[in-house]
Amino acid sequence: MYVLYHGPKDKEHDCTHGTKGVYLNGAEDVALIEYAKLTGRPFSVFSLDTGRLNPETYELFDKVEKHYGIHIEYMFPEASEVQDLVRSKGLFSFYEDGHQECCRVRKVRPLRRALKGLKAWITGQRKDQSPGTRASIPVVQVDPSFEGLHGGAGSLIKWNPVANVDGKDIWTFLRTMDVPVNTLHAQGYVSIGCEPCTRPVLPGQHEREGRWWWEDATAKECGLHKGNIDREDQAPKVGVNGNGSAEARAPDIFQSQAIVNLTRPGIENLLRLENRAEPWLTVLYAPWCPYCQAMEASYVELAEKLSGSGIKVAKFRADGEQKPFAQAELQLQSFPTILLFPGRTVKPIKYPSEKRDVQSLLAFVNSLR
Known part of the structure; x- marks a missing residue:
């Protein structure tokens, strides 16, 4: 109550x-x-x-x-x-x-x-x-x-x-x-x-x-x-990677059968396609990021709503050694960053709002379908 x-x-x-x-x-x-x-x-x-x-x-x-x-x-x-x-x-x-x-x-x-x-x-x-x-x-x-x-x-x-x-x-x-x-x-x-x-x-x-x-x-x-669930035994253990940036090791998020887990080659292929068969909505995330964790339920719900609609929903872990690539090629400035790869446009379109609820994200996707 x-x-x-x-x-x-x-x-x-x-x-x-x-x-x-x-x-x-x-x-x-x-x-x-x-x-x-x-x-x-x-x-x-x-x-x-x-x-x-x-x-x-x-x-x-x-x-x-x-x-x-x-x-x-x-x-x-x-x-x-x-x-x-x-x-x-x-x-x-x-x-x-x-x-x-x-x-x-x-x-x-x-x-x-x-x-x-x-x-x-x-x-x-x-x-x-x-x-x-x-x-x-x-x-x-x-x-x-x-x-x-x-x-x-x-x-x-x-x-x-x-x-x-x-x-x-x-x-x-x-x-x-x-x-x-x-x-x-x-x-x-x-x-x-x-x-x-x-x-x-x-x-x-x-x-x-x-x-x-x-x-x-x-x-x-x-x-x-x-x-x-950020307990002492699972709290992010922060270290420094080869690029000198802080990297946290934490349990993965956005776990759903409706969300495609993109690897580095996978998202590079997505970038190169000039005529995609279907649009792709992709979140660039770090599992230790509290703002990424906060939008997890909304993003999973959105993925389930879009299942079978002709729009793929994906995630790409962009921290650690992937961060320089994501900053240079994927417009990453902060976590989370949400990109829509349209069907007939090469360059991905960055979601511009801080509102990450299902309705706002769905309105963004529908406006660019």
Whole structure:
């Protein structure tokens, strides 16, 4: 769930353009609604409904509505995207190939739509929730993964007000204020997500061990807080390459069957073609770049939308030893750089905007088809 604080009734601060939104999913987030109530300012709440939540979670939504006298607005995934995923891979594909694809359809994209109307959002993340991915979260940050009301990098502030609060103190506050909580907590569930991906933890187990238990225990984020996966054990290790420039070694990004991974010879061939059979949209990126990471979900979604349309979507890693070539031949000035190689024009056309959401990128492609 989320809480929106309503500002003055003007064009910039009406209910459709909330200045702050609070992400609410666990016990910490219910506490944020109570804090919002205590401020005395009007607020509204909306929630992500993935269609796979526990019955107890839906019961909590009902309790919250009645307790605070509010109506929750629900954000749902696109039905066609869920249908395509289930028809092609089944209901439980995440047990075999990881939860990221399912979470992207059911959670990340609906949240991305919701955050487009905000300048800031507030989460219930705590540092001690997940030492693997949340130990270093700041209280206030520029959101590394989502865009806000005005679009572009840096357009959304992310506030984690209980980042430094111990989980026991959260529960003391909840009991003192008689705040409604999910009844699954009493059954051993601590971190609660979708029903197929959540189970209770045993005494002595960490709370995140009940989420996606079949996967790497150090990377348990669904995509809503993907920027957290910059842990000590996977943080970019910066060295100096033969050209004297800083180069970071980090896990690759833009991983999708809909995106072609271009090698140096591949993009050189693309440059030489004078009459391409089809246009190519290509991102020049570095996997350690936070702005590249922030646009990953949008670019993957765009690639999936363009699949079968006659437009190829590709990526080319342009850091390290490839950077001088990319600067000289591919108009690279900063990461990410997005190029469209039209069907009948030799020189690629550089995307001129800082807005890297799906709609903006699609408008660019369509204008030059």
